[in-house]
Amino acid sequence: MGATHLPSTEFDGTELDDQLEAQAEAALGVPPTEMVQLLRPDGTLGADSVFSEYAQRLDAEKFRGFYADMAAIRRFDQEATALQRQGQLALWVPLTGQEAAQIGSGRASQPQDYIFPTYREHGVALTRNVDLAELLKQFRGVSNGGWNPKDTNFHLYTLVLAAQTPHAVGYAMGIQRDQRLAAAQGVEGSAEPKAAVMVYFGDGASSEGDVHESMVFASSYNAPVVFFCQNNHWAISVPTAVQTRIPLSNRAKGYGFPGIRVDGNDVIAVHAVTEWALEHARQGNGPVLIEAFTYRVGAHTTADDPTKYRESSEEALWREKDPLDRLEKYLRSEGMADEAFFAKVAAEGDELAAYIRKSTYASDAPDIRTAFANTYVEAHPLVAEELAWFEQYSAGFAGEDEGEGAGR
Template identity: 65%
Template sequence: MVQMLSPEGELLLQGPYGAYAAELDAEDLRGMYRDMYTIRRFDQEATALQRQGELVMWVPMTGQEGAQIGSGSALQPQDYVFPTYREHGVALTRGLELSSLLRRFRGVSHGGWDPSETNFHLYTLVLAAQVPHAVGYAMGMARDRKLDSQLPEAATVAYFGDGASSEGDVHEAMVFAASYDAPVVFFCQNNHWAISVPTEVQSRIPLANRAKGYGFPGIRVDGNDAVAVRAVTSWALEHARSGKGPVLIEAFTYRMSAHTTADDPTKYRLSADEEAWISRDPLTRLEKHLRAAGLADDEFFETLAAEGQAMAEKLRQDVLAMSSPGFTDAFTDVYAEAHPLIQEELEFHRRYEAGFADSQEPTA
């Protein structure tokens, strides 16, 4: 397993990916910590909003900040991301307004943002469906560049969890990617639980080893080590962009909270297991390094705490200000252009609603 930052915060630039980690300066490391702290505070506020009835559901990601910020910060603007429904940290690195992530979970939008603005696709709630989409998009990008050499080298990243890795979609996507040397990085966040099913029930070998069967590189990285994840992802993206084909990254991490706010993890895992992972917290690990290396002081962390609180307050205001769409909007979201059948159904709905106007009893 690739690791650059020990749980005690000691930086060890070793192995073939050490050179990529060595490129990170103090501002890069502080930036990664800032993003990890911000997205954890965001996750806490979103969970509170759901518990207070302001969101229909929420998908927490606490514990996976290192995997998401480490990989997201390695992306270049021309790269395109296909997320599942938990990649809030990656969304932050792509420049999304955080409140837009909550529009779907509040039930006021089918998406929440325009993917073309940030090259970050809409969340995919159908397990593993985004993985073949990422491969097809990557194949399209490679074809476009053959037709126009002025286009920049680019890759897609398909994010999925250990549970999704058991879906046929992932297998089929990897077959296609290997067959056509698609510039795609498969990024599996192995957080140990497919809802209530542990990883050892899903696979007898490390998930990264599956790449050998398809004929492309597979790397297992400490997902709670943001520096190592950044280094490995940088190498993988460079490999894919240069036409050498796909890469599978398994980020070995842990989901510290529930699968969703509708889940109760106490039903299937022990608190002792969670306690064992607290010492591997990705934020604590990077903070130790920043302090020990003299790259950040108390003022930095205090300022960050104040900024996080201000972000949470604005997030709550934004969510409460979200207006619900009208029922007729459902008829305009099916096709890009007007469709006669949909128009007919819309007119029927309007006549149906109008029929109640004459039946209302007069008020006293």
């Protein structure tokens, strides 16, 4: 089993992207950027000497697991979108089209690794055993987070663009410090397995200063962190061509660490590249930037209308590279999965959707007084004053559920 390196322009969604990238690389003297790909869109495998070792660690059970994960998170995404349309969620952030980038990278991590997501990493959350019903609580407005990061080493969603990147580097530097202290105290052999940090962000977030500052610190201190950029081509309505004139993975060169561009719709290649990058970081070799070249098939959020800024023909082009279809072709052609397997996956997806729907309906907002109680660790006079005002204000509505208020 192996991989083939293909020019990145073959996967660009528009002719304009091709031209801009070629012109910029020629002007700057940048060699043609190659993209790591193991599983072609037609479901056949290529060959590559660099990442074949990592791909060969996988077996039929792993491949079936990848497919089941991607199918489950797509079904979850569909259900969450429907719940938002029904008024059960305030907002939803779809991931359809990016399943391979998330499942492949998430499954390459180890339990001791710590993950910092943005707000679209539902597939990564699945691989870290986060209860997906808990994940929806924030979007329903009944929780500030939804799950305890200590249980899964999967941090809470970050809604402020790129704010998670400096957090991730700081955490990685903390891991680095703890390992050095353990070594100095002579307990390295009995320490926990070496860990790394992986932080997710999009092509749009890559333009934020937080990402630049994070990469400067990560490089300067050789921090064990993997920067995972899901280049889904659109930062809401702004195309990647406006974010950068060269492949995002090339930015790593300026900071002095490796940058890899991988076909983000190829779950096998994503897994191989991420496994290598995390091992690289854990062994003290410093950070890595991975650019997963993929596509957001749907809207940026349920408040977005992508028809206002992109052509349907572009979406159709990328649907032909669908990550689930690609892996299904491979599983079928190699005899690794039969109709019974795909029927079972579909049934499990429906069961997951039913669980999510039931849990969401039953998820009520906590008493607002808990917000006052959780503002500070200790009692605070200003908070107490505001709570007293709230109680007085609420008392003015007493009895509205009876009499004329009952008929509203």
